[in-house]
Amino acid sequence: MRKQVLILSALLMSMIVFGQKSELKTAEKAIKANDFTAAMAAINQAESLIANADQKTKAKFYYLRGKALYQNGSESADILKVGEAFNKLINFEKETKKQKYTNELGGLLNELISNVAEKASNEYSVAAQTKEPSDYLKAAKKFEQVYALSPRDTSFLDNAALVYYFGKDYETSKKLYEKLLNLNYTGITTIYVATNKEDGKDIIFDNKKAMDLQVKLGIVENPREEVKKSRREFIFKNLAQNYSALENNSKALEVITEGRTEFPESYSLLIDEANIYYKLGDNAKFKERLQEAIKLNPTDPTLYYNVGVMNMDQNKIDEAIEYFEKAIELKPDYGDAYNNIGAAIIEKANPIIEEMNKSLSDFNKYDKLQAQQFDIYKEAIPFYEKAYELNGSNISIVQTLMGLYENLDMGDKLEKIKLVYDKLKE
Incomplete structure (x- = not known):
């Protein structure tokens, strides 16, 4: 009886492995034929079988899923899902130390990040001119997409939260600011700047090594490192403004109180706290906070x-x-x-x-x-x-x-x- 159970188990495992490989082959053929709907259908079929697969099969599953979602860079591709899929594959191969598909998807990912970031910047420039909420929302979605593609670049999430606020989508802005606080995001970064000898304009470099090389080549001068200050004070401020815009002034006050605990000398947060008390009809507290503000800014x-x-x-x-x-x-x-x-x-x-x-x-x-x-x-x-x-x-x-x-x-x-x-x- 024991032998029969073992035989049945082995048969079941071989059927699962066969199912995995069959579905993945179907997905691979569909991707080559640019039939991404069929590819996703096959991948979804394989997903329920992939949990116990070996490293090689899992890696191929994540790779094909990313390629199917990417759709050869089609405008109709869901960038958020593409970013999640690409990063899933890259992180998996990094953990298993077997990088078969990372270079290919990593290259596509970097290209996608660059393209979407450029679109975000361009659309924000348009919104800054028109001041139309709908234009701000277009830019905000692009900034959020860049973060989805590159979660290490948290500053894009910060940008998205702010631009969603400009677009009057206070609910989404609020969620993103809360995410930034949960990630313990500070925004403190070091940037490398030098002056172009030819036109006198400043150039920002990705790293010190790149800047130093340009200095040695005599292309730039006056190299320097600049440290950007923490953004957390403004995150508390902007999060509270979202709650206030959503007419939840009590929650806005909680956020400001938390922010002032972290930044007790913040004049900006103090003024916001005073204004919230005013909105709540607490004139006594409003006056107290203003008198406190006078001490900070007489x-x-x-x-x-x-x-x-x-x-x-x-x-x-x-x-x-x-x-x-x-x-x-x-x-x-x-x-x-x-x-x-x-x-x-x-x-x-x-x-x-x-x-x-x-x-x-x-x-x-x-x-x-x-x-x-x-x-x-x-x-x-x-x-x-x-x-x-x-x-x-x-x-x-x-x-x-x-x-x-x-x-x-x-x-x-x-x-x-x-x-x-x-x-x-x-």
Whole structure:
């Protein structure tokens, strides 16, 4: 009985091997006849039998699969699948140390990488001109294809993620950025640069040896090595922007928090965090992050302006004015800051107006309160006038000045500003 089982097993194995070889021969003939559909059908039949095949048979299977998918470089070939198949064969032969097909597919692969990378670059140049999302998506797909063909060139995956974002495909961009983080990609690279003696332009070399050779030949001069900084800070930033664009601000905040843990001094991530808190309606956190940003970048007038706005929202009028004044100190033509100082000063009149409304029957008290109100209006006028000087087309500023001039019986100025108002309304 034992002998019968062994005989049956041996017979079964010989049938599997025969099936493998038969299907592979069919695929090989179909490829030579350029019948790639038939080739893939045969390869798919063989795939279920290939797990226990020997090295030689497996290598041939991977080789034929790659060739069938490649379709002699046809435009209809699925580049992502071709890259996966070619690399599967190359990695397999590298592991088994028997490289029968690597040179052939490796040559095709390098040619394909070069062609697709060139197309990606050209299509990105077009997209950069048109700014059309559809054009960005064409370039993004090509960059992703280059990465599929050459997974070692992770920078192409980085390019694809960014260009998908430009193309407003936030979901795909998000997935690629997450993949980059999972791969612990940094983007830190050393590039070799020298200056062409003939035209004075810089040339980038693939390696130091190639650069040194050109120096010795006297073709280039001023050889140097330049190290590109880490891209991870921007990956966190761009990933968060994708989540925000997908209206998942809570997840965007998680990404920013993770990024700031890795890059605690990042001004860019800090500003993004502040903006996300603003989108979430957490004005207190928004203000806190802006104040933190001021410590990192004390010369940015916009930061002071925004903190001033938050102080106004919290009814901290004097603090708001201080921040607006600092913004103007850094940017003397900051019209919005002048406008908001005027608005902050007028806010001081609100409690006086409330008291006036309670004193309608006490004429003496009412008149004294109204005098205080008008003094405040007089204090605000120069700031509104400066805001108007800097932005004469802002109808809101013009309307405010009209109201102030009318309250203070400033007839000449009121008449002039009314003419401006009438023109703006046209």
